[in-house]
Amino acid sequence: MPDSVLVHAPATVANLGCGFDVLGLALAAPYDTLRLRRTDAPGLTIAHLDDYGLPTDPAHNVAGAALRALLARVPEPVGFAVEIRKGIRPGSGVGSSAASAAGAVVGANALLGNRFSRLELADFAMAGEAVASGARHADNIAPAIFGGLTLVRALEPALDIVALPAPPLWVAVVHPQIEINTRDARQVLPAAVPLGLAVRQWANVAGLVAGFLTADFALVGRALEDHVVEPARAPLIPGLAEARRRALAAGALGGGISGSGPSIFMLNRDGETAHAVAAALGSVFAELGIAYQLHVGRIAGEGARVVAE
Numbered sequence: 001m002p003d004s005v006l007v008h009a010p011a012t013v014a015n016l017g018c019g020f021d022v023l024g025l026a027l028a029a030p031y032d033t034l035r036l037r038r039t040d041a042p043g044l045t046i047a048h049l050d051d052y053g054l055p056t057d058p059a060h061n062v063a064g065a066a067l068r069a070l071l072a073r074v075p076e077p078v079g080f081a082v083e084i085r086k087g088i089r090p091g092s093g094v095g096s097s098a099a100s101a102a103g104a105v106v107g108a109n110a111l112l113g114n115r116f117s118r119l120e121l122a123d124f125a126m127a128g129e130a131v132a133s134g135a136r137h138a139d140n141i142a143p144a145i146f147g148g149l150t151l152v153r154a155l156e157p158a159l160d161i162v163a164l165p166a167p168p169l170w171v172a173v174v175h176p177q178i179e180i181n182t183r184d185a186r187q188v189l190p191a192a193v194p195l196g197l198a199v200r201q202w203a204n205v206a207g208l209v210a211g212f213l214t215a216d217f218a219l220v221g222r223a224l225e226d227h228v229v230e231p232a233r234a235p236l237i238p239g240l241a242e243a244r245r246r247a248l249a250a251g252a253l254g255g256g257i258s259g260s261g262p263s264i265f266m267l268n269r270d271g272e273t274a275h276a277v278a279a280a281l282g283s284v285f286a287e288l289g290i291a292y293q294l295h296v297g298r299i300a301g302e303g304a305r306v307v308a309e
Helices: 062-071 096-111 118-133 141-146 182-187 195-214 217-223 229-236 240-249 271-288
Strands: 004-014 023-039 043-048 079-085 149-154 160-164 170-176 254-257 264-268 292-298 305-308
Touching: 004 096, 004 141, 023 096, 023 141, 023 170, 023 195, 023 292, 043 062, 062 079, 062 096, 062 118, 079 096, 096 118, 096 141, 096 305, 118 141, 118 182, 141 149, 141 160, 160 195, 170 271, 195 217, 217 254, 217 264, 229 254, 240 254, 240 264, 240 271, 264 271, 271 292
Parallel strands: 043 079
Antiparallel strands: 004 023, 004 305, 023 079, 023 149, 149 160, 170 264, 170 292, 254 264
8 A cells, every 4th residue: 555645636516507415527627636645643634735724623624524534434543644735716616625525535545445435435525515514415525536427316314326427528617706605605595495496496307317318418408407596596696697698609508506606617518619608608707807717628537536656
């Protein structure tokens, strides 16, 4: 077993419109980079090689919390020293906390001889999400661990994640440089949903999964509609409606808010369309005077992985 590993952990898009807390996919870029070193002395040390001012106390750091959950299942005395370089800006809506948590447990597992399954690693990593948002949710964690497209069927009584084949689609993401805290974004959600809206939402979730599995991308586009969460969160993101309009005019299949925002994602049939859609998305925020970043790439087939020892 190696004494240290270098891990890349990908950004992810969660919810996919109608699939709140259920659906997610992995992106080829951006990604977090983590270096983990096994130590003989029990315990954890966390260092951040970036300027985001994130906590380094393991109990309050997403990677540290995930590793504490993993170490609770390791009988022998062992510890880890972790260095994290965030390639995914916190609060961006593309799974920043999930990437660090997933990368930490994947790296630790490699240093322990890969004794845990990916499902177990996802369960450990959810402890990091609880630190970040106050809730153990897996819609970002699942694709960050498994890669591709994932469906979180259940959290209780046992975690149940279904890994689906990654469709050959391209993703365009715009990240306007405004920050939306996940906890705050959850507070605006409705406490109850009318039955009629719930039925429409269930139909879209089923249609979206069916469209992915049958490569019916016109169906994917029709199903990328959220009747519950996005209407509540839309006021948090200036330019959202216009960004969607321009993206669809440029050829996007459809999209919506990525996770809790502020990033907006759009699915596309090919790379040429994805780049045109990204430019259309960016034009909205340029006109609003809001700085932004663009990410374009295929859906990533892999989740967090060891890239070097």
